[in-house]
Amino acid sequence: MKPELIRELKEMLSDDRVLDSLDERYSYSFDASFGTFLPDVAVFPVTTEEVVNVIKLANREKIPVTPRGGGTSLSGGPLPVAGGIALVMTRMNRLLEIDRDNLVAIVEPGVITAELQRRAEAEGLFYPPDPSSSNVSTIGGNLAENSGGPHGLKYGVTKHYVIGLEVVTPQGEIIRTGGMTVKNVTGYDLTPLIVGSEGTLGVITKAILRLIPKPRARKALMAVFNDLIDSGRAISGVLTNGILPAKMEILDNPSIRAVENYQPIGLPVEADAIILIEVDGHPAAVEDEINRAAEICRRYRAKEVRVAENERQREELWRARKLVSPAITQVKPTKISEDATVPRAKIPEMFERLRQIRDKYNIHLVVFGHAGDGNLHPNIIADIRDKDEMRRVEEAVGEIFKAAVELGGTLSGEHGIGTMKAPYMEMELGPVGLDMMRRIKQAWDPDNILNPYKIFPQPGQTRVVLSE
Amino acid sequence: MKPELIRELKEMLSDDRVLDSLDERYSYSFDASFGTFLPDVAVFPVTTEEVVNVIKLANREKIPVTPRGGGTSLSGGPLPVAGGIALVMTRMNRLLEIDRDNLVAIVEPGVITAELQRRAEAEGLFYPPDPSSSNVSTIGGNLAENSGGPHGLKYGVTKHYVIGLEVVTPQGEIIRTGGMTVKNVTGYDLTPLIVGSEGTLGVITKAILRLIPKPRARKALMAVFNDLIDSGRAISGVLTNGILPAKMEILDNPSIRAVENYQPIGLPVEADAIILIEVDGHPAAVEDEINRAAEICRRYRAKEVRVAENERQREELWRARKLVSPAITQVKPTKISEDATVPRAKIPEMFERLRQIRDKYNIHLVVFGHAGDGNLHPNIIADIRDKDEMRRVEEAVGEIFKAAVELGGTLSGEHGIGTMKAPYMEMELGPVGLDMMRRIKQAWDPDNILNPYKIFPQPGQTRVVLSE
Structure with a gap:
């Protein structure tokens, strides 16, 4: 980027809200996914007017602008892939x-x-x-x-x-x-x-x-299953009995083992699956519903059901779920967190497909996530320095996406497409579906200034995790 | 439309699903709003493929296509304003x-x-x-x-x-x-x-x-207020006490009187407002919440609160609300049903504005609607044959829209824009907001085949109720 444009940006905002040294720019070159891309400058607007001025300048000069917040994206949305301006929105925080x-x-x-x-x-x-x-x-x-x-x-x-x-x-x-x-x-x-x-x-x-x-009360339970298929039936059973829990989470056996290895909290390491159910709402309803949910879990052969009797016990139950992410990164340093989502009734089948993928590619795959809405988090644990492993991971990720779409689900339930899933967009949407989206982008942003190289696959783009 | 195109449509679908006689076409020339516009032909597809073929023909021949369902629209969406093909979707009904x-x-x-x-x-x-x-x-x-x-x-x-x-x-x-x-x-x-x-x-x-x-239980109450402002406070009071009712409806005094004149069901004709509250969910929660809601209404000076003790009484309470629409059309034959929506806390202010508009234009205006979400239904009762009255109605409608937007609300909460509200779109959205919508329409439908003359104002279009 030309020095006079940096000067213009500094006049537009203020010196301390336009960062252009290498080490400063580096902080805005990555997110929680893969790859680093240095912006030419990072700017920190504090008013809408300043955002307008930055974007008008970018349009005039045909410079890409990549907006970002906390940079916690798992799919590459805030990566300034084409350089240009990183538009950091964290100071508009009122x-x-x-x-x-x-x-x-x-x-x-x-x-x-x-x-x-x-x-x-x-x-x-x-x-x-x-x-x-x-x-x-x-x-x-x-x-x-x-x-x-x-x-x-x-x-x-x-x-x-x-x-x-x-x-x-x-x-x-x-x-x-x-x-x-x-x-x-x-x-x-x-x-x-x-x-x-x-x-x-x-x-x-x-x-x-x-x-x-705000719901006036909440209660949670943990149910332990010897067979994951039974846990899927219990989940459906709760919903078809008129209970709509606030949360219904599942952990598979490798997730349970990872947590216990990391911090022993007394989880049953032989269990095929654990589900966590929380109901909230009116106190009387919560009391009744958590007991009925427990009964339904037992009916579907839960070998153990723990109902939290108080707030402290409730938090204790949720620790198992909260520890999964930190636990699995202890195994190997590189965590690829997916969010393939399937219709709820297909969860057992998706688990089966994931097992096959794990075996086929000999990868370390743990699965947990939001069972209630079918939004699973298959997480692959690998070491990015191991080229051969990463190639297997790359292929496994593609098969996970394929499995989700074949089961009537979607590539991404909540993480977004960003750069990482762009190559698989057409598989889910078809060429016309993708074209209708592209038409909107072109009609609104004819010079492709705002966050280019995102969502839409680039010609020849095939890789997800590995850079080309 | 050229006769050979009608023939082509008949070959494409079948003779009995392509109607082109005048009396048949007339049935698809109107909806529940104003104006009649004859289509050249009404077609009844039964498969997606047939819809595709009809629309491809329309694109080839540059003929407008207006899709429609039951024709109950209050804003003109299904009116075939430019003639062409009425695409009647009622037989794709599986x-x-x-x-x-x-x-x-x-x-x-x-x-x-x-x-x-x-x-x-x-x-x-x-x-x-x-x-x-x-x-x-x-x-x-x-x-x-x-x-x-x-x-x-x-x-x-x-x-x-x-x-x-x-x-x-x-x-x-x-x-x-x-x-x-x-x-x-x-x-x-x-x-x-x-x-x-x-x-x-x-x-x-x-x-x-x-x-x-499905919620397992529901209960309703009716609360009668001498002052509409109090009823607004009671509505806020219920919500800020942690109760989220399934429905919260309001009827103003002219609505109450219209119902009692039409079918005397014992409503308090002197009341300034009636509110109806229904809660649903777990039986124990419902029981507790309806009683608390009743208490809150009394606290805000409801002069009477009736809680329905059983399903029959619940339906009885709702009759008052259901009778409003038929009741008011007894007064005069032409009903202009608006759906201006304001932030909930602005409801009392909106009622005040509506009173001023009623007085200023000397029109028959009754107000009822969904108080819980700010979606009011100001209904003007008039006689379309009375040109002078209709001119006053026309101006009053414009002022109602203006009042809603000025109070931070919207032209339309649920009826849509269609033909009737198109002239006021820019007032709410601004020229750029409207332009961004237009860009999507143009990118998707460059020849403006699908439902033209809808939503977007035509140059010089100013009238809402009266035709130009």
């Missing part, structure tokens, strides 16, 4: 309002997800989307990726809580979509189009989020 | 599957909404969207308009229950959006873009709908 009467929060994109959750709870309200990175991820990043989490089953995902946006378009104009009401059918619904568009269709500068009354 | 394990229904667009609701309930499941026309409206129409209803507060609207679509694009290609899973972030979320696009971006030929476990 939580502008929590409006109890209208049950909405108005936030800037840099607000940390957990901060919003805490502030809402302090008002007796609840913001359900709960990606596991919520202590570091920003709301802007969550919106850009349409983040999910365990609450998806009962409460839906991020897009279900976004009712209005202020967005700077790829050409640097400000638009407002939706508004302060849940019901709004004035024209095309641009809100969920921009949510999940991974920063390719606009930069979110403000969001109006829907909150709900 | 309810293909209710999948209990995956909690989804797969339907063709011609399925009647209430039929789906009944079939889901028979399986212990629940499809919450409940537009008041559900006994005659089709699911395809509901999807095209993103229909709402009283359940919007707790359960959201139609778009929140659509997880996958099969769609024929404006150029006659088949795409599949979303799928069988609630979580899916593979590319842009085209599902909610097409839902609510009023048949301008594609013809829905199949839909995958999310169902939820």
